[in-house]
Amino acid sequence: MRVVQVTRAKGPLELVERPIPEPGAGSVRLKVEACGICHSDSVTKEGIWPGIQYPRVPGHEIAGIVDAVGSGVAGWTTGQRAGVGWHGGHCGSCDSCRRGDFVTCQVAPQVPGVTYDGGYADYAVVPAAALALIPDGLSAVEAAPLMCAGITTFNSLRNSGARAGDIVAVLGVGGLGHLGVQFAAKMGFKTVAIARGGDKASLARKLGAQHYIDSQATDAAAELVKLGGARVILATVTSSKAMAAVVGGLGVNGKLVIVGASSEPLEVPVLPLIFGRRSIVGWPSGTSIDSQDTLAFSVLTGVRPMTEVFPLERADEAYERMLSGKARFRAVLTTG
Numbered sequence: 001m002r003v004v005q006v007t008r009a010k011g012p013l014e015l016v017e018r019p020i021p022e023p024g025a026g027s028v029r030l031k032v033e034a035c036g037i038c039h040s041d042s043v044t045k046e047g048i049w050p051g052i053q054y055p056r057v058p059g060h061e062i063a064g065i066v067d068a069v070g071s072g073v074a075g076w077t078t079g080q081r082a083g084v085g086w087h088g089g090h091c092g093s094c095d096s097c098r099r100g101d102f103v104t105c106q107v108a109p110q111v112p113g114v115t116y117d118g119g120y121a122d123y124a125v126v127p128a129a130a131l132a133l134i135p136d137g138l139s140a141v142e143a144a145p146l147m148c149a150g151i152t153t154f155n156s157l158r159n160s161g162a163r164a165g166d167i168v169a170v171l172g173v174g175g176l177g178h179l180g181v182q183f184a185a186k187m188g189f190k191t192v193a194i195a196r197g198g199d200k201a202s203l204a205r206k207l208g209a210q211h212y213i214d215s216q217a218t219d220a221a222a223e224l225v226k227l228g229g230a231r232v233i234l235a236t237v238t239s240s241k242a243m244a245a246v247v248g249g250l251g252v253n254g255k256l257v258i259v260g261a262s263s264e265p266l267e268v269p270v271l272p273l274i275f276g277r278r279s280i281v282g283w284p285s286g287t288s289i290d291s292q293d294t295l296a297f298s299v300l301t302g303v304r305p306m307t308e309v310f311p312l313e314r315a316d317e318a319y320e321r322m323l324s325g326k327a328r329f330r331a332v333l334t335t336g
Ligand SMILES: NC(=O)c1ccc[n+]([C@@H]2O[C@H](COP(=O)([O-])OP(=O)(O)OC[C@H]3O[C@@H](n4cnc5c(N)ncnc54)[C@H](OP(=O)(O)O)[C@@H]3O)[C@@H](O)[C@H]2O)c1
Pocket: 037, 038, 039, 040, 041, 086, 148, 149, 152, 171, 172, 173, 174, 175, 176, 177, 194, 195, 196, 197, 236, 237, 238, 239, 242, 258, 259, 260, 261, 262, 283, 284, 285, 322, 323, 325, 329
């Protein structure tokens, strides 16, 4: 089979041939049809993940077909359409797992493309517990970005405490953000998109945003206050400074929900948090059943990722397109 691998931190993406792997106990082999390129793939490409073992095949937005089933796997058969996202397995016995909170497994959290080989490949072997069933209404190219960008924004928004009619702002209109805007609009929130520059304004409106704020031309926090103050700001950007700059736009009881990853500290004034009962929380994607909920909601409401499709051999070009912020809005690799 063909895989695209990284052999060292900051090394190139290389196309190589490998034997097709066999699924062990509790795992299945997926024939990969499509794999989205998430900004978090940079943890593998740039060597940010502690203790990462190379060579490693990136990719955790996988959509494909169950192709072989390992021993002890119940409920999955060959030919089923399935996907896997960032949450790619858990230990099952730590305190978090015993509470059923698999996403915060502290002992052996598994991530395709990071702790084991992922979806920039013709085949991938993944734990059955991490699989989500893909409904007929979605193509593989549509389903793949929903496995990470989709579930992360859908699941964080539905657990944010915002209710229909509340002002919800989505900070950053990239792979995650463009799905976040659609989910927020379909959930019935008064949806505000915030991004740098004016070029994304019309697209953001098409995705369902009632308002667009250009964070380079205006003070986004002041603009949110003019609208009444946000109940939730979903931060999908990669910059802590950009997140800090909008905190002043939270209304009373407002919440900054952080999904975008940054290695820089977040510096915000404390008093408005106290006197307005405002809060700042993080959110990590979700489990396989949260993914199935994301796929089902997308079929129900018509949410779809906007994609740019590249064949597996052009993974390098597709990754650069994501990194440069030029992709509108998710680069997706296909094996067909
Ligand atoms: N919590 C989770 O479970 C989870 C899941 C998936 C991804 N992530 C993280 O979420 C982030 C977004 O991922 P993605 O795949 O959507 O990435 P992406 O498609 O590359 O989009 C990046 C976004 O970051 C913004 N951005 C980049 N540089 C910026 C800067 N200097 N100042 C302000 N904004 C900047 C862009 O804003 P504009 O729209 O203004 O250009 C864009 O919206 C990444 O950090 C990724 O690692 C987290």
